[in-house]
Amino acid sequence: MPSLSEFIAANRRAVQLDPIELSEPVPLEELHTPALTIDLDIFESNLARMQNHLSSHGLGLRAHTKMHKCPVIAHKQVAQGALGVCAAKVSEAEIMADAGVADILVTSPLASEEKYVRFADLAAAHAGAKVVVDSTGAASRLDELARERGIRIGVFIDIDPGMGRTGIEAGEPVLELARHCLDNCQHLRFCGLQMYAGNCMHTEGFENRKAKYEKVMSKGIATRELFENAGIDIPAFSGGGTGTYDIEPGLGLMTELQAGSYAFMDIEYRDIGSSSAERFEDFPVSLFLLCTAISQPQSRLITVDAGFKSLASDKMAPQFRDVEGVIFHWGGDEHGIVQLDNPSRMLNLGDKLPLVTPHCDPTANLHDFYYPYRDGMVTEIWPISARGCSH
């Protein structure tokens, strides 16, 4: 019989981290659906494009693994040039550490004893694990746990960009918390500031987005000035995402970008528009949920085997990649009901159909494996190792 912590450790050890190579290639049409597939040509081109863009502007990439939850992909991002990754939760960071990803920042603050201890244990085993703090209480407790373990814990101070989600108020409070870390917490290492404006990422229209983001970030710039005047170095400024990747160079605040969605993309991001087009397709969609038509109770409807349990439903409905003139209606937990208004092709029972996902992050979190393919063939399977790591 395990204790609670032994139970948690055993489950962590049981996670599959490596790609599974198949003994023979499998055509997409033979996958058991719903199956989360990745078009490798588009995916690889997205990884390269983001890294090249950032490198050419002297910015680092801290890829957000909360999006894909997959160490195989994290390693590809690092191999491509990313300086490290983000994780939203401690349990997610553990998986990335177990898989050998060196530099990992937990981007959400901790506030309970078992999480402080769990993170300190991770940092003791994995020197590259860092975490954000947004209160003196968290900083002090992490400092104490680091002292007990004979280590130094790297921390970023999280700044609220006005969303009211996480982070300390911009300006003087940030400086005070930094001073607390530098002066009173000998076992913390001040790594920099984080300011992630999630409320700007999906603003429609490039000019709107840019204007809104610059306004929100002006408080970040003012905070940086406070640090400069106080003679306190800011080793790194972390934040931004796919939606601001081409705004950051001009703004000049971030030193590293926390982008995630660019690798897969989804309807939500595609529809915000880019600097040059109505659709944001600088990074085309590479992730598709393959589903199957399983029932046709009425002549103008056909039902597919994907609902709330295989597609995140916090945003709009999914769309078919290859069929126009149809509307996907949510049909509950396991089904989608497709209204055949003026379909661009015949749909028959048994057809396998790729869907563009509404929101890639929580959709990936519903699945255990990715099925990457090239030329319609799947040769290996990638475990979504940190799926369900919400704690």
Next chain:
Amino acid sequence: MPSLSEFIAANRRAVQLDPIELSEPVPLEELHTPALTIDLDIFESNLARMQNHLSSHGLGLRAHTKMHKCPVIAHKQVAQGALGVCAAKVSEAEIMADAGVADILVTSPLASEEKYVRFADLAAAHAGAKVVVDSTGAASRLDELARERGIRIGVFIDIDPGMGRTGIEAGEPVLELARHCLDNCQHLRFCGLQMYAGNCMHTEGFENRKAKYEKVMSKGIATRELFENAGIDIPAFSGGGTGTYDIEPGLGLMTELQAGSYAFMDIEYRDIGSSSAERFEDFPVSLFLLCTAISQPQSRLITVDAGFKSLASDKMAPQFRDVEGVIFHWGGDEHGIVQLDNPSRMLNLGDKLPLVTPHCDPTANLHDFYYPYRDGMVTEIWPISARGCSH
């Protein structure tokens, strides 16, 4: 290197099926959040109440495991008197079979070769596995696969209650499909009819719900008459759910109820009203997502560590069980932002707070384990073994 089917089989074998007993009891407050907890007193009373109600009216319970995805719970339902269970997908049925649940009906039709084969293999290994059919094509192919395996496959004919989701049109088409099964498919066993009116389960107000359900089900009654006139026995009539549990006895069509949510309940069901009260609390809520307050960027807001990745978002926002005068706003994939209008108690960083879930089925599907408790203590953990089994 495995083939695709060896890979699927290996993952199935790796699933944990049994409860994990802890070496010492853990207080709820020490759980790592978000954690899906079950109030055992309420849960057990819900199981007993539904079974007693149905038994006293001569109805069977075919508990739907798509809701809890947990063999531990399925076994409790059967021990309590359920005649069997439902599963929404073949992969879900496999897990229940592996755990030793005898009678399992897959309630969604199959329409692709790899799923026909997968189900036939399951039926060959597990005699109690049955599936619905809603087309002659599916019936004929399953018959052929049963013949090849030297078995008979039990089938229910799925009838569309007018939702347009799955099922064949009520009336003559059902009779024709039954004749096809009986006359041309020697390796199928005709087990009965299924007619699940998911579109009636959440109709608000008992009288509204009853009237709507009776109207929809009149086509089921007419179909039964067609069978009676044709001299074809209907061994069982399966359908209905938590929302119609007290309507079925008067209607007299169903012989077995496909209820699932009654064990856990959620906001969606609670708010439909019962025959005697504004809230449907014949089965009180027993499922709670425990979350932690982790940040307070602004004085009138506090942020908890639960968002789209730990709470299904297809319905309304969650509610706190023990705190009034606050509003939960979705704060993205990992967060909820709690607006402190007139809170009935102080909320502090680190507080552990139980949330009532909006929709229990897809919420359970986001988690790996249940933490059942009594008197505030967790003594064992139940694996959500079929979580992610959407294929």
